[in-house]
Amino acid sequence: MTAESLLRAHDVSYAVGGRVILDHVSFELRAAQITTIIGPNGAGKSTLVNIVTGLVSGYDGRIERPADLRIGYLPQKVYVNTLMPLTVERLLQLTHAASKDEIDDALAQTGVGYLRGRQVRSLSEGELKRVLLARTTLGKPDLIVLDEPTSGVDITGEIRMYELIGELRSRLQCAVLLVSHDLHLVMSQTDQVLCLNQHLCCSGLPESVSQHPEYLALFGQQAADSIAIYTHHHDHVHDVSGEHAGHRHD
Protein backbone atom coordinates (compact mmCIF):
# COMPACT_ATOMS: atom_id res chain seq x y z
CA MET A 1 0.00 0.00 0.00
CA THR A 2 1.41 3.36 -0.94
CA ALA A 3 -1.39 5.61 0.27
CA GLU A 4 -0.40 8.95 1.76
CA SER A 5 0.32 8.87 5.49
CA LEU A 6 -2.16 10.85 7.62
CA LEU A 7 -1.04 10.22 11.15
CA ARG A 8 1.89 8.50 12.80
CA ALA A 9 2.13 7.41 16.41
CA HIS A 10 5.64 6.84 17.74
CA ASP A 11 6.14 4.89 20.96
CA VAL A 12 3.03 6.24 22.63
CA SER A 13 2.84 5.30 26.31
CA TYR A 14 0.28 6.39 28.84
CA ALA A 15 -0.14 5.64 32.54
CA VAL A 16 -2.64 6.80 35.15
CA GLY A 17 -1.61 6.64 38.80
CA GLY A 18 1.18 4.18 38.05
CA ARG A 19 -1.09 1.84 36.10
CA VAL A 20 0.16 1.36 32.55
CA ILE A 21 -2.63 1.78 30.00
CA LEU A 22 -0.57 1.99 26.84
CA ASP A 23 2.96 0.70 26.45
CA HIS A 24 5.07 1.94 23.52
CA VAL A 25 2.44 1.77 20.83
CA SER A 26 3.45 2.76 17.29
CA PHE A 27 1.31 2.69 14.15
CA GLU A 28 0.44 4.64 11.07
CA LEU A 29 -2.89 5.70 9.59
CA ARG A 30 -3.00 6.16 5.81
CA ALA A 31 -5.45 8.04 3.63
CA ALA A 32 -8.53 6.04 2.58
CA GLN A 33 -7.57 3.01 4.64
CA ILE A 34 -9.63 1.36 7.33
CA THR A 35 -7.72 0.54 10.50
CA THR A 36 -9.43 -1.52 13.17
CA ILE A 37 -8.24 -1.66 16.76
CA ILE A 38 -9.25 -4.85 18.52
CA GLY A 39 -8.45 -6.02 22.01
CA PRO A 40 -10.06 -7.25 25.22
CA ASN A 41 -11.79 -4.95 27.71
CA GLY A 42 -9.31 -2.65 29.40
CA ALA A 43 -6.75 -3.05 26.61
CA GLY A 44 -6.45 0.72 26.23
CA LYS A 45 -8.42 0.97 22.97
CA SER A 46 -10.48 4.01 23.93
CA THR A 47 -7.47 5.75 25.49
CA LEU A 48 -5.54 5.30 22.26
CA VAL A 49 -8.44 6.78 20.32
CA ASN A 50 -8.67 9.71 22.74
CA ILE A 51 -4.98 10.40 22.24
CA VAL A 52 -5.47 10.40 18.47
CA THR A 53 -8.42 12.82 18.71
CA GLY A 54 -6.63 15.08 21.19
CA LEU A 55 -8.95 14.49 24.14
CA VAL A 56 -6.23 12.89 26.24
CA SER A 57 -2.91 14.68 26.62
CA GLY A 58 0.01 14.01 28.92
CA TYR A 59 1.19 10.84 27.17
CA ASP A 60 4.79 9.92 26.40
CA GLY A 61 5.89 9.48 22.82
CA ARG A 62 4.85 11.42 19.79
CA ILE A 63 1.83 11.80 17.51
CA GLU A 64 2.65 13.23 14.10
CA ARG A 65 -0.37 14.73 12.38
CA PRO A 66 -1.03 17.77 10.23
CA ALA A 67 -2.32 20.72 12.26
CA ASP A 68 -5.33 21.02 9.96
CA LEU A 69 -6.31 17.35 10.08
CA ARG A 70 -10.11 17.23 9.93
CA ILE A 71 -11.55 14.53 12.15
CA GLY A 72 -15.12 13.26 12.34
CA TYR A 73 -15.71 11.46 15.61
CA LEU A 74 -18.29 9.00 16.89
CA PRO A 75 -17.70 8.41 20.61
CA GLN A 76 -18.41 5.06 22.24
CA LYS A 77 -21.09 6.49 24.50
CA VAL A 78 -23.00 9.64 23.88
CA TYR A 79 -24.74 10.76 26.97
CA VAL A 80 -27.92 12.28 25.59
CA ASN A 81 -28.72 15.25 27.74
CA THR A 82 -32.49 15.13 28.15
CA LEU A 83 -32.45 18.67 29.51
CA MET A 84 -31.29 19.99 26.16
CA PRO A 85 -33.65 20.41 23.21
CA LEU A 86 -31.72 19.39 20.12
CA THR A 87 -32.94 18.25 16.72
CA VAL A 88 -30.99 15.80 14.61
CA GLU A 89 -30.40 18.63 12.13
CA ARG A 90 -28.84 20.82 14.83
CA LEU A 91 -26.74 17.91 16.14
CA LEU A 92 -25.20 17.62 12.68
CA GLN A 93 -24.15 21.28 12.84
CA LEU A 94 -22.71 21.00 16.32
CA THR A 95 -19.12 21.92 15.56
CA HIS A 96 -19.35 23.26 12.00
CA ALA A 97 -22.01 24.97 9.97
CA ALA A 98 -23.53 22.81 7.22
CA SER A 99 -26.02 23.59 4.47
CA LYS A 100 -29.41 21.91 4.25
CA ASP A 101 -28.25 19.89 1.25
CA GLU A 102 -25.14 18.68 3.03
CA ILE A 103 -27.24 17.58 5.99
CA ASP A 104 -29.72 15.77 3.74
CA ASP A 105 -26.90 14.00 1.91
CA ALA A 106 -25.16 12.98 5.12
CA LEU A 107 -28.34 11.53 6.65
CA ALA A 108 -29.29 9.79 3.41
CA GLN A 109 -25.91 8.02 3.33
CA THR A 110 -26.74 6.17 6.54
CA GLY A 111 -30.42 5.81 5.65
CA VAL A 112 -31.85 8.07 8.33
CA GLY A 113 -33.02 11.07 6.29
CA TYR A 114 -36.47 10.71 7.88
CA LEU A 115 -35.02 11.49 11.34
CA ARG A 116 -33.87 14.99 10.40
CA GLY A 117 -36.48 16.97 12.37
CA ARG A 118 -36.63 14.59 15.35
CA GLN A 119 -35.41 15.43 18.83
CA VAL A 120 -32.17 13.61 19.63
CA ARG A 121 -33.52 12.46 23.01
CA SER A 122 -36.34 10.54 21.29
CA LEU A 123 -34.05 8.38 19.15
CA SER A 124 -33.43 4.70 19.77
CA GLU A 125 -29.84 3.61 20.31
CA GLY A 126 -29.55 2.22 16.78
CA GLU A 127 -30.99 5.39 15.25
CA LEU A 128 -28.65 7.57 17.30
CA LYS A 129 -25.63 5.55 16.13
CA ARG A 130 -26.58 6.05 12.49
CA VAL A 131 -27.20 9.78 12.99
CA LEU A 132 -23.82 10.11 14.67
CA LEU A 133 -22.18 8.12 11.89
CA ALA A 134 -23.80 10.48 9.38
CA ARG A 135 -22.48 13.55 11.21
CA THR A 136 -18.90 12.27 11.12
CA THR A 137 -19.01 12.55 7.33
CA LEU A 138 -19.80 16.29 7.28
CA GLY A 139 -17.10 18.88 6.70
CA LYS A 140 -14.98 16.69 4.38
CA PRO A 141 -13.11 14.78 7.10
CA ASP A 142 -9.65 13.33 6.43
CA LEU A 143 -10.18 10.80 9.18
CA ILE A 144 -13.29 9.30 10.71
CA VAL A 145 -12.84 7.87 14.20
CA LEU A 146 -15.49 5.39 15.33
CA ASP A 147 -15.28 4.07 18.88
CA GLU A 148 -17.35 0.88 19.06
CA PRO A 149 -19.91 2.03 16.49
CA THR A 150 -21.90 -1.17 16.89
CA SER A 151 -22.39 -1.23 20.65
CA GLY A 152 -26.11 -1.36 21.38
CA VAL A 153 -26.82 -2.65 17.86
CA ASP A 154 -27.87 -6.26 17.26
CA ILE A 155 -25.88 -8.70 15.15
CA THR A 156 -27.63 -8.16 11.80
CA GLY A 157 -27.53 -4.41 12.34
CA GLU A 158 -23.88 -4.80 13.16
CA ILE A 159 -23.07 -6.43 9.83
CA ARG A 160 -25.03 -3.72 8.02
CA MET A 161 -23.15 -1.05 10.00
CA TYR A 162 -19.78 -2.46 8.91
CA GLU A 163 -20.94 -2.53 5.28
CA LEU A 164 -22.01 1.08 5.67
CA ILE A 165 -18.60 2.09 7.02
CA GLY A 166 -16.95 0.43 4.02
CA GLU A 167 -19.26 2.34 1.67
CA LEU A 168 -18.49 5.63 3.38
CA ARG A 169 -14.77 5.08 3.04
CA SER A 170 -15.09 4.45 -0.70
CA ARG A 171 -17.33 7.47 -1.21
CA LEU A 172 -15.43 9.98 0.93
CA GLN A 173 -11.93 8.60 0.36
CA CYS A 174 -11.15 9.27 4.02
CA ALA A 175 -9.24 7.16 6.51
CA VAL A 176 -11.27 5.29 9.12
CA LEU A 177 -10.08 4.36 12.59
CA LEU A 178 -12.44 1.86 14.11
CA VAL A 179 -12.50 0.39 17.62
CA SER A 180 -14.16 -2.96 18.01
CA HIS A 181 -14.46 -5.55 20.71
CA ASP A 182 -16.35 -8.02 18.58
CA LEU A 183 -13.36 -9.69 16.98
CA HIS A 184 -15.23 -12.11 14.78
CA LEU A 185 -16.92 -9.27 12.97
CA VAL A 186 -13.81 -7.33 12.01
CA MET A 187 -14.89 -6.65 8.54
CA SER A 188 -13.48 -7.68 5.21
CA GLN A 189 -12.79 -4.08 4.21
CA THR A 190 -10.29 -3.59 7.01
CA ASP A 191 -6.84 -2.85 5.60
CA GLN A 192 -5.01 -2.95 8.90
CA VAL A 193 -5.81 -4.57 12.23
CA LEU A 194 -4.09 -3.38 15.40
CA CYS A 195 -4.39 -5.98 18.11
CA LEU A 196 -3.96 -4.13 21.36
CA ASN A 197 -3.48 -5.32 24.92
CA GLN A 198 -1.65 -2.35 26.51
CA HIS A 199 1.13 -3.05 24.02
CA LEU A 200 0.61 -3.71 20.34
CA CYS A 201 0.44 -7.54 20.18
CA CYS A 202 0.40 -7.72 16.42
CA SER A 203 -0.81 -5.80 13.43
CA GLY A 204 -1.46 -6.34 9.74
CA LEU A 205 -4.17 -7.73 7.48
CA PRO A 206 -7.13 -9.40 9.26
CA GLU A 207 -6.15 -12.86 7.93
CA SER A 208 -2.56 -12.66 9.13
CA VAL A 209 -3.49 -11.20 12.53
CA SER A 210 -6.01 -13.97 13.14
CA GLN A 211 -3.22 -16.57 12.80
CA HIS A 212 -0.76 -14.69 15.01
CA PRO A 213 0.21 -16.59 18.20
CA GLU A 214 -0.41 -13.56 20.43
CA TYR A 215 -3.84 -13.07 18.90
CA LEU A 216 -4.68 -16.72 19.47
CA ALA A 217 -3.42 -16.50 23.05
CA LEU A 218 -5.66 -13.49 23.67
CA PHE A 219 -8.84 -14.59 21.95
CA GLY A 220 -8.57 -18.32 21.34
CA GLN A 221 -8.92 -20.49 18.26
CA GLN A 222 -12.70 -20.19 18.15
CA ALA A 223 -12.52 -16.45 17.58
CA ALA A 224 -9.96 -16.95 14.84
CA ASP A 225 -12.15 -19.50 13.08
CA SER A 226 -15.24 -17.33 13.21
CA ILE A 227 -13.52 -14.35 11.67
CA ALA A 228 -15.06 -15.22 8.34
CA ILE A 229 -18.59 -14.69 9.59
CA TYR A 230 -18.88 -11.31 7.94
CA THR A 231 -18.87 -12.92 4.52
CA HIS A 232 -22.20 -14.54 5.34
CA HIS A 233 -25.02 -12.62 3.68
CA HIS A 234 -28.68 -12.49 4.50
CA ASP A 235 -31.27 -12.77 1.77
CA HIS A 236 -33.10 -9.78 3.23
CA VAL A 237 -31.85 -6.44 4.47
CA HIS A 238 -31.86 -5.35 8.08
CA ASP A 239 -31.17 -1.85 9.23
CA VAL A 240 -28.96 -0.96 12.15
CA SER A 241 -31.72 -1.19 14.74
CA GLY A 242 -32.34 -4.78 13.59
CA GLU A 243 -35.63 -4.03 11.91
CA HIS A 244 -36.42 -4.66 8.26
CA ALA A 245 -35.07 -1.66 6.41
CA GLY A 246 -38.31 -1.41 4.43
CA HIS A 247 -40.16 -0.45 7.57
CA ARG A 248 -40.06 3.25 8.30
CA HIS A 249 -41.47 5.04 11.28
CA ASP A 250 -41.87 8.77 11.43
Add this chain to the structure above:
Amino acid sequence: MFTTSPASTRGTGMTEWLDDFLIRSLLAGLIMVAIAAPMGCLMVWQRLAFLSDTLGHAAVFGVGLGLMLQLMPIFGVLAVALLIVYSLSRVSSFNTALSETTLAIISHTGLAGGIILVGLLPAGTVNLEGILFGDLLATTPDDLLSLLLTTAVLLVILLQHWRAFVAVSVSREIAQAEGIEVRKVQFLMYTLIALLVAVMMKVMGVLLIAAMLVIPTTSARLFSSSPEQMVSISALYGLGSLAGGLTSSYHFDWQTGPAIVVCATALLLITLAARRLIKLAPD
Protein backbone atom coordinates in the same frame (compact mmCIF):
# COMPACT_ATOMS: atom_id res chain seq x y z
CA MET B 1 -23.88 48.48 46.27
CA PHE B 2 -25.28 47.09 49.50
CA THR B 3 -24.76 50.19 51.58
CA THR B 4 -27.64 51.04 53.87
CA SER B 5 -28.17 54.57 52.61
CA PRO B 6 -27.90 54.66 48.83
CA ALA B 7 -27.07 58.29 48.14
CA SER B 8 -29.60 59.08 45.48
CA THR B 9 -27.66 61.30 43.17
CA ARG B 10 -29.87 63.90 41.56
CA GLY B 11 -29.54 63.62 37.81
CA THR B 12 -30.41 66.38 35.42
CA GLY B 13 -31.74 66.55 31.87
CA MET B 14 -31.47 63.29 29.96
CA THR B 15 -30.89 61.12 32.99
CA GLU B 16 -33.70 62.58 35.08
CA TRP B 17 -35.93 59.57 34.47
CA LEU B 18 -33.28 57.44 36.14
CA ASP B 19 -34.20 59.19 39.38
CA ASP B 20 -37.26 57.02 39.69
CA PHE B 21 -36.16 54.05 41.79
CA LEU B 22 -38.76 51.85 40.12
CA ILE B 23 -37.36 52.58 36.67
CA ARG B 24 -33.87 51.81 37.92
CA SER B 25 -35.01 48.53 39.49
CA LEU B 26 -36.83 47.58 36.33
CA LEU B 27 -33.73 48.24 34.23
CA ALA B 28 -31.53 46.28 36.62
CA GLY B 29 -34.05 43.43 36.48
CA LEU B 30 -34.14 43.48 32.68
CA ILE B 31 -30.36 43.34 32.51
CA MET B 32 -30.40 40.36 34.84
CA VAL B 33 -33.02 38.53 32.75
CA ALA B 34 -31.00 39.16 29.56
CA ILE B 35 -27.97 37.37 30.98
CA ALA B 36 -29.70 34.79 33.20
CA ALA B 37 -31.49 33.21 30.22
CA PRO B 38 -28.47 32.15 28.12
CA MET B 39 -26.23 31.46 31.13
CA GLY B 40 -28.99 29.55 32.92
CA CYS B 41 -29.53 27.30 29.90
CA LEU B 42 -25.82 26.59 29.47
CA MET B 43 -25.43 25.85 33.17
CA VAL B 44 -28.43 23.53 33.23
CA TRP B 45 -27.15 21.68 30.13
CA GLN B 46 -23.69 21.33 31.64
CA ARG B 47 -25.11 20.54 35.10
CA LEU B 48 -23.35 23.52 36.63
CA ALA B 49 -26.38 25.26 38.17
CA PHE B 50 -25.38 24.39 41.69
CA LEU B 51 -21.92 25.76 41.18
CA SER B 52 -23.60 29.16 40.92
CA ASP B 53 -25.34 28.47 44.23
CA THR B 54 -22.00 27.72 45.87
CA LEU B 55 -20.38 30.80 44.39
CA GLY B 56 -23.33 32.87 45.56
CA HIS B 57 -23.01 31.73 49.15
CA ALA B 58 -19.26 32.21 49.10
CA ALA B 59 -19.78 35.68 47.61
CA VAL B 60 -20.84 36.90 51.06
CA PHE B 61 -17.23 36.41 52.05
CA GLY B 62 -16.25 38.47 49.01
CA VAL B 63 -18.56 41.30 50.04
CA GLY B 64 -17.08 41.32 53.53
CA LEU B 65 -13.55 41.21 52.17
CA GLY B 66 -14.24 44.02 49.70
CA LEU B 67 -15.69 46.27 52.38
CA MET B 68 -12.85 45.49 54.80
CA LEU B 69 -10.31 46.49 52.17
CA GLN B 70 -12.42 49.56 51.36
CA LEU B 71 -13.01 48.37 47.81
CA MET B 72 -16.31 48.15 46.00
CA PRO B 73 -17.89 44.89 47.25
CA ILE B 74 -18.28 43.66 43.68
CA PHE B 75 -14.48 43.38 43.36
CA GLY B 76 -14.32 41.26 46.51
CA VAL B 77 -17.07 39.03 45.13
CA LEU B 78 -15.33 38.64 41.79
CA ALA B 79 -12.00 37.84 43.44
CA VAL B 80 -13.52 35.13 45.64
CA ALA B 81 -15.63 33.64 42.84
CA LEU B 82 -12.69 33.53 40.41
CA LEU B 83 -10.44 31.99 43.05
CA ILE B 84 -12.97 29.22 43.68
CA VAL B 85 -13.67 28.33 40.05
CA TYR B 86 -9.99 28.31 39.12
CA SER B 87 -9.06 26.15 42.10
CA LEU B 88 -11.83 23.72 41.20
CA SER B 89 -10.77 23.60 37.56
CA ARG B 90 -7.17 22.82 38.58
CA VAL B 91 -8.30 19.57 40.17
CA SER B 92 -7.58 16.84 37.63
CA SER B 93 -11.12 15.50 37.56
CA PHE B 94 -13.43 18.45 37.63
CA ASN B 95 -16.53 16.26 37.99
CA THR B 96 -15.17 14.84 41.23
CA ALA B 97 -14.35 18.35 42.41
CA LEU B 98 -17.97 19.32 41.79
CA SER B 99 -19.29 16.64 44.14
CA GLU B 100 -22.04 17.66 46.53
CA THR B 101 -19.72 17.50 49.53
CA THR B 102 -17.02 19.73 48.08
CA LEU B 103 -19.55 22.29 46.92
CA ALA B 104 -21.40 22.21 50.25
CA ILE B 105 -18.17 22.76 52.21
CA ILE B 106 -17.11 25.72 50.05
CA SER B 107 -20.61 27.14 50.05
CA HIS B 108 -21.20 27.11 53.79
CA THR B 109 -17.67 28.03 54.80
CA GLY B 110 -17.88 31.04 52.48
CA LEU B 111 -21.23 32.07 53.90
CA ALA B 112 -20.12 31.60 57.51
CA GLY B 113 -16.81 33.38 57.00
CA GLY B 114 -18.57 36.20 55.17
CA ILE B 115 -21.10 36.74 57.93
CA ILE B 116 -18.29 36.89 60.51
CA LEU B 117 -16.44 39.47 58.38
CA VAL B 118 -19.56 41.55 57.86
CA GLY B 119 -20.23 41.42 61.61
CA LEU B 120 -16.80 42.91 62.32
CA LEU B 121 -17.59 45.98 60.23
CA PRO B 122 -18.95 49.07 62.03
CA ALA B 123 -22.70 48.79 62.57
CA GLY B 124 -24.77 50.06 59.66
CA THR B 125 -22.02 49.73 57.05
CA VAL B 126 -23.72 46.92 55.25
CA ASN B 127 -27.24 45.67 54.66
CA LEU B 128 -26.90 41.91 55.23
CA GLU B 129 -30.47 41.23 54.22
CA GLY B 130 -29.82 42.95 50.90
CA ILE B 131 -26.82 40.72 50.28
CA LEU B 132 -28.71 37.54 51.10
CA PHE B 133 -32.00 38.26 49.31
CA GLY B 134 -31.21 41.11 46.92
CA ASP B 135 -32.00 44.79 47.12
CA LEU B 136 -33.27 45.52 43.67
CA LEU B 137 -35.33 48.50 44.81
CA ALA B 138 -32.18 50.18 46.15
CA THR B 139 -30.38 50.08 42.78
CA THR B 140 -28.29 53.24 42.35
CA PRO B 141 -27.33 54.73 38.96
CA ASP B 142 -23.77 53.51 39.64
CA ASP B 143 -25.02 49.98 40.26
CA LEU B 144 -26.93 50.18 37.01
CA LEU B 145 -23.85 51.20 35.08
CA SER B 146 -21.69 48.39 36.47
CA LEU B 147 -24.48 45.84 35.83
CA LEU B 148 -24.83 47.06 32.27
CA LEU B 149 -21.11 46.91 31.54
CA THR B 150 -20.57 43.47 33.06
CA THR B 151 -23.59 42.04 31.28
CA ALA B 152 -22.51 43.54 27.95
CA VAL B 153 -19.11 41.86 28.31
CA LEU B 154 -20.76 38.55 29.20
CA LEU B 155 -23.17 38.71 26.26
CA VAL B 156 -20.44 39.53 23.75
CA ILE B 157 -18.33 36.57 24.94
CA LEU B 158 -21.37 34.29 24.86
CA LEU B 159 -22.26 35.30 21.30
CA GLN B 160 -18.70 34.87 20.07
CA HIS B 161 -18.36 31.38 21.49
CA TRP B 162 -21.95 30.17 21.37
CA ARG B 163 -21.38 27.25 18.99
CA ALA B 164 -18.45 26.01 21.09
CA PHE B 165 -20.42 26.33 24.34
CA VAL B 166 -23.35 24.36 22.89
CA ALA B 167 -21.03 21.73 21.39
CA VAL B 168 -19.27 21.21 24.73
CA SER B 169 -22.68 20.92 26.43
CA VAL B 170 -23.68 18.10 24.07
CA SER B 171 -20.43 16.15 24.07
CA ARG B 172 -16.97 17.18 25.22
CA GLU B 173 -15.53 14.24 23.31
CA ILE B 174 -17.03 15.19 19.94
CA ALA B 175 -16.19 18.86 20.44
CA GLN B 176 -12.55 18.13 21.24
CA ALA B 177 -12.06 15.65 18.40
CA GLU B 178 -13.57 18.07 15.91
CA GLY B 179 -11.31 20.98 16.68
CA ILE B 180 -12.84 22.84 19.65
CA GLU B 181 -10.43 23.45 22.50
CA VAL B 182 -12.59 22.08 25.26
CA ARG B 183 -10.34 23.07 28.15
CA LYS B 184 -10.22 26.69 27.04
CA VAL B 185 -13.97 26.77 26.52
CA GLN B 186 -14.58 25.38 30.00
CA PHE B 187 -12.18 27.83 31.56
CA LEU B 188 -14.02 30.65 29.85
CA MET B 189 -17.31 29.23 31.08
CA TYR B 190 -16.14 29.28 34.72
CA THR B 191 -14.99 32.87 34.35
CA LEU B 192 -18.39 33.80 32.96
CA ILE B 193 -20.10 32.09 35.90
CA ALA B 194 -18.00 34.10 38.36
CA LEU B 195 -18.94 37.35 36.58
CA LEU B 196 -22.56 36.26 36.44
CA VAL B 197 -22.71 35.73 40.19
CA ALA B 198 -21.37 39.24 40.73
CA VAL B 199 -24.09 40.63 38.44
CA MET B 200 -26.97 38.61 39.78
CA MET B 201 -26.36 39.01 43.50
CA LYS B 202 -27.44 42.64 43.28
CA VAL B 203 -30.88 41.71 42.02
CA MET B 204 -31.54 38.27 43.47
CA GLY B 205 -29.34 38.16 46.54
CA VAL B 206 -26.72 35.46 46.96
CA LEU B 207 -29.14 32.83 48.24
CA LEU B 208 -31.49 33.04 45.26
CA ILE B 209 -29.17 33.26 42.25
CA ALA B 210 -29.49 29.60 41.26
CA ALA B 211 -33.29 29.87 41.34
CA MET B 212 -33.31 32.39 38.50
CA LEU B 213 -30.94 30.23 36.48
CA VAL B 214 -32.93 27.02 36.93
CA ILE B 215 -36.66 27.81 37.21
CA PRO B 216 -37.37 29.82 34.01
CA THR B 217 -35.10 27.41 32.13
CA THR B 218 -37.15 24.43 33.34
CA SER B 219 -40.36 26.07 32.12
CA ALA B 220 -38.76 26.85 28.76
CA ARG B 221 -37.56 23.29 28.26
CA LEU B 222 -41.17 22.13 28.10
CA PHE B 223 -41.69 23.75 24.67
CA SER B 224 -38.29 24.22 23.14
CA SER B 225 -37.04 22.33 20.14
CA SER B 226 -33.63 23.98 19.82
CA PRO B 227 -31.03 25.34 22.24
CA GLU B 228 -31.54 28.90 21.01
CA GLN B 229 -35.30 28.64 21.34
CA MET B 230 -34.88 27.46 24.92
CA VAL B 231 -32.84 30.58 25.65
CA SER B 232 -35.49 32.92 24.16
CA ILE B 233 -38.36 31.23 25.95
CA SER B 234 -36.40 31.29 29.24
CA ALA B 235 -35.96 35.03 28.75
CA LEU B 236 -39.74 35.40 28.33
CA TYR B 237 -40.36 33.43 31.52
CA GLY B 238 -37.69 35.54 33.22
CA LEU B 239 -39.51 38.70 32.11
CA GLY B 240 -42.80 37.36 33.41
CA SER B 241 -41.22 36.51 36.76
CA LEU B 242 -39.59 39.93 36.97
CA ALA B 243 -42.84 41.74 36.17
CA GLY B 244 -44.77 39.66 38.69
CA GLY B 245 -42.06 40.01 41.32
CA LEU B 246 -41.74 43.77 40.99
CA THR B 247 -45.50 44.27 41.02
CA SER B 248 -46.08 42.18 44.11
CA SER B 249 -43.08 43.77 45.76
CA TYR B 250 -44.51 47.25 45.08
CA HIS B 251 -48.09 46.49 46.05
CA PHE B 252 -47.72 44.02 48.90
CA ASP B 253 -44.34 45.12 50.16
CA TRP B 254 -42.81 41.68 49.51
CA GLN B 255 -39.06 41.47 49.26
CA THR B 256 -38.25 41.72 45.57
CA GLY B 257 -35.80 38.82 45.09
CA PRO B 258 -37.99 36.25 46.86
CA ALA B 259 -41.07 37.66 45.08
CA ILE B 260 -39.40 37.09 41.68
CA VAL B 261 -38.54 33.50 42.60
CA VAL B 262 -42.07 32.74 43.81
CA CYS B 263 -43.47 34.18 40.57
CA ALA B 264 -41.07 32.08 38.49
CA THR B 265 -42.25 28.93 40.27
CA ALA B 266 -45.89 29.98 39.92
CA LEU B 267 -45.37 30.37 36.16
CA LEU B 268 -43.74 26.93 35.99
CA LEU B 269 -46.67 25.34 37.84
CA ILE B 270 -49.22 27.13 35.64
CA THR B 271 -47.35 25.94 32.55
CA LEU B 272 -47.26 22.34 33.78
CA ALA B 273 -50.98 22.46 34.59
CA ALA B 274 -51.84 23.99 31.21
CA ARG B 275 -49.85 21.32 29.43
CA ARG B 276 -51.67 18.61 31.33
CA LEU B 277 -55.06 20.11 30.49
CA ILE B 278 -54.18 20.38 26.80
CA LYS B 279 -52.98 16.77 26.75
CA LEU B 280 -56.13 15.57 28.50
CA ALA B 281 -58.42 17.50 26.20
CA PRO B 282 -59.86 15.46 23.29
CA ASP B 283 -58.71 16.71 19.89
